Amino acid sequence: MKTTGMSREIEQHRFFDQGITATGLARSFGSVKAVENIDFHAEPGRVTALIGPNGSGKTTLLLMLASLLRPDAGTIRVNGLDPLAEPRAVRSMLGWMPDTLGFWEALTSREILTTVAALYGIDKARAKVRANELLDVVGLGELADTPARVLSRGQAQRLSMARALINDPAVLLLDEPASGLDPGARVQLRTMVRGLADSGKTVVISSHVLVELDEMADAAVFLSKGKTVRSQSLAEAGAQDRRYTIASLDLAALRAGLESNNLQASYLGNLENRGGSAKLKLPGENRAAQLLGALVGAGIPITAFAPSSGLLEETYLSLEDEMP
Ligand SMILES: Nc1ncnc2c1ncn2[C@@H]1O[C@H](COP(=O)(O)OP(=O)(O)OP(=O)(O)O)[C@@H](O)[C@H]1O
Helix, strand or coil, rough: CCCCCCHHHHHHHHEEEEEEEEEEEEECCHHHHHHHHEEEEECCCCCCECCCCCCHHHHHHHHHHHHCCCCCCCEEEEEEEEECCCCCHHHEEEEECCCCCCCCCCHHHHHHHHHHHCCCCCCCCHHHHHHHHHHHCCCCCCCCCCCCCCHHHHHHHHHHHHHHCCCCEEEEEEECCCCCCHHHHHHHHHHHHHHHCCCCEEEECCCHHHHHHHHCCEEEHEEEEEEEEEEEEHHHHCCEEEEEEEEECHHHHHHHHHHHHHCCCECCCCCCCCCEEEEEEEEEEEHHHHHHHHHHHCCCEEEEEEEEECCHHHHHHHHHHHHC
């Protein structure tokens, strides 16, 4: 079918309507400006990481996006809808996983899921099927009929994830979802979150574990003191300056190799002892690949050549350096 200029415009308009867009958001609690000026965008089909130090406003922002807290200023659109004007419609398409979840402790995991399903207007038979599916997905099948009060922190997190997915939401807001999970469950969470985004959902995830976000996120929004300080894609993060550690059996040869490539590094180890490493900043992955080729090509015995930190950690640390 031929796309006319007009229908292309409509398509583009639809595209921008999807996902989450927030501009100029502010929210205070008494004299505390929890969110002062936040711009935020999360696209459908992508995982957007929300990153910032303790108290930077992440939870406050997520609560506003989830229509659970009213902003003092600014606008929010969730799949084109304003949560202030249409909170019910927004909530019906949204899954929310808070950082700490109060459960009805006397109920079992299965009962909690079917009760929440009923609140979304899902009929009993469908709710039962959906609860079973989700209990399996999050690995709580065996504990389905145990009262929620006996669940460990990690098991409660899994139940919280299942609860967030009960209405098959188009938009998922996950506040510290990996906290309390063991390493195996973290890997499962990563796979699940990627799968949900790949199926077209808009996924927003806040976490302090930046290495984990490197493997999951497509884009990141950095907050500091209630303000947006950087929004970038992971591809942009990969193209920025990054610190590398290069180790060699022959530190003198490594030093000479770096100097002949006009690079300044700090060195660990000394020239008398064999072995040691260099630390230096390189402008992006292409330059790193080129340098590694040159050093190896010059016969320098390289034993390790790797970034000293994750992609998002690099941005986080560079922003900390820039902060007053
Ligand atoms: N209900 C409230 N009443 C008073 N102050 C609040 C309230 N909620 C949040 N704050 C304050 O607002 C600021 C931002 O809090 P928020 O919980 O949004 O930060 P966060 O980035 O999620 O932090 P963390 O990483 O520790 O979870 C903090 O200074 C916090 O003390």
